[in-house]
Amino acid sequence: MKFAVIGGTGLIGSQVVKKLNAAGHEAVPHSPSTGVDVLTGQGVEKAVAGADGIVNLTNSPTFDDASPAFFQTSMDNLLAAGHKGGVGHFVILSIVGADQVPDLAYYRAKVLQEDILKAGPIPYSIVHATQFMEFIAAFMSWTTEGDTVRLPTTPLQPIAAQDVSDTVAEVAAGTPLNATLDVGGPDTFPLDELGRITLNARPDGRTVVTDDTAGMFAAVPGDVLTTKGDARIAPTHYTDWLT
Numbered sequence: 001m002k003f004a005v006i007g008g009t010g011l012i013g014s015q016v017v018k019k020l021n022a023a024g025h026e027a028v029p030h031s032p033s034t035g036v037d038v039l040t041g042q043g044v045e046k047a048v049a050g051a052d053g054i055v056n057l058t059n060s061p062t063f064d065d066a067s068p069a070f071f072q073t074s075m076d077n078l079l080a081a082g083h084k085g086g087v088g089h090f091v092i093l094s095i096v097g098a099d100q101v102p103d104l105a106y107y108r109a110k111v112l113q114e115d116i117l118k119a120g121p122i123p124y125s126i127v128h129a130t131q132f133m134e135f136i137a138a139f140m141s142w143t144t145e146g147d148t149v150r151l152p153t154t155p156l157q158p159i160a161a162q163d164v165s166d167t168v169a170e171v172a173a174g175t176p177l178n179a180t181l182d183v184g185g186p187d188t189f190p191l192d193e194l195g196r197i198t199l200n201a202r203p204d205g206r207t208v209v210t211d212d213t214a215g216m217f218a219a220v221p222g223d224v225l226t227t228k229g230d231a232r233i234a235p236t237h238y239t240d241w242l243t
Contacts, residue, residue: 067106
């Protein structure tokens with residue numbers, strides 16, 4: 001099969017391209033650096049021409065109120081080009097529990113992206129992943145003041161980008177689900193505990209203070225960002241990933 005991997009040079013996209021090609025498919029990465037602009041539409045029709053599937057791993061450059069417009073425009077352009085080109089499967093990556101966090105503009109934007117895909121003309125699959133292990137350090141930096149990291153007790157279920165990429169590649173090469181598949185890491189931790197585990201493995205002089213008003217995750221109710229029911233559980237543990 002031939003795949004147009006949009007956002008194919010990023011953290012997840014580059015790994016998905018490698019995995020699909022290793023499995024005998026033809027996966028071509030597309031991004032602004034290859035002349036594809038999902039907002040203006042430049043290069044989009046050419047990128048998806050002849051593709052059996054589109055894997056859209058682009059992301060909004062901001063997490064604020066501008067993010068819904070990014071997903072609206074990019075999805076409109078990709079769906080129109082894919083439909084014109086006869087693409088038979090459209091895959092996106094979204095977030096476990098995004099629809100349960102209406103107070104965050106970026107999460108509302110990801111739900112909008114999903115809704116646009118579901119209403120579109122192409123058979124689809126949506127992979128919902130929990131928070132990436134690779135992003136924990138960034139979460140900590142957002143709420144660092146001097147030598148103190150303030151973190152809420154929001155439960156997170158970190159997953160390695162490699163495990164996310166495995167799932168996306170597998171889903172892309174399969175029959176369209178016309179549904180959502182949830183995948184998460186094998187362990188759940190309060191975010192403040194994740195911070196302490198991180199600094200224990202990689203000490204840098206900072207300490208973690210529990211503060212349930214700190215950062216964007218303070219807006220998350222309960223354990224909505226963790227998997228439920230028959231979700232797929234990935235194999236990589238956060239403590240192993242750290243080492």
